[in-house]
Amino acid sequence: MKIVVLHGQMHKGSTYNITKLFLENLSGENTEIIEFFMPKDTPRFCIGCFSCFTKGEDKCPHADEVQPIVKEIDEADLIILESPCYIYGMSGQLKTFLDHLAYRWMVHRPHPKMFSKVGLVISTAAGAGSKKVTRSLKDNLFHWGVPRIYRYGINVGASSWETVKLEKKLMIEMEVKKLSRKIAKQIGKAKPGLKTKLMFLIMRMAQKANDWNPTDKNYWEKYGWLETDRPWS
Secondary structure, eight states, rough: OOOEEESSOSOOHHHHHHHHHHHHHHHHHHEEEEEEETTTTOOOOHHHHHHHHHHHGSSTTTTTHHHHHHHHHHTOEEEEEEEBTTTTBBHHHHHHHHHHTTGGSSSOOOOOOGGGGGGEEEEESSSSSSSHHHHHHHHHHHHTTOOOEEEEEEOOSSSSGGGHHHHHHHHHHHHHHHHHHHHHHTTTTTTOOHHHHHHHHHHHHHHOOOSOOHHHHHHHHTTTTTHHHHHHH
């Protein structure tokens, strides 16, 4: 199994430590883990040039920074997106990377490999907001086509992992173990449900009527998705 982790921060606080708990529970003898840390691995800001949409992702002015990460994501069995809550949202550095993957949303050019992967999104907050962050991260994975996505968001009531109360840490450890067992059962078996298939079919209708972006439409035609082929069949 290959796991790719996108850390929304570089400091090793509560979100990082909970992510490590998941990795410990999910890792086996043949597990490969690839980790990216933002902002160290964050590309430059998206400039809204539309090149990825209309000309192709290789025409993005930051493609050399973005595509090596995308390649690892494509080869992963499990994708983990994690970020602490910063003013009721994900970290800006993680958002900067995700902005560059807008062309991967189902409305444009979803990669067929995404429709068999498992996703996990994680967030913590000292107070409120972790659920909002995980919802936003989950939305990104859903629109990439990832069919099975798990969320773990918790308000730890502390500004550092070291000051989280022991009873809360023990509760977190039990919850992580339980959720990790569910995730492990889906690796290699995940298939799109009704919501994903419905979204894909809506986007298919949009692409059939697409008369403004041949890059997107040609992509769908190449895979036969405008006819009877589907990325999960």
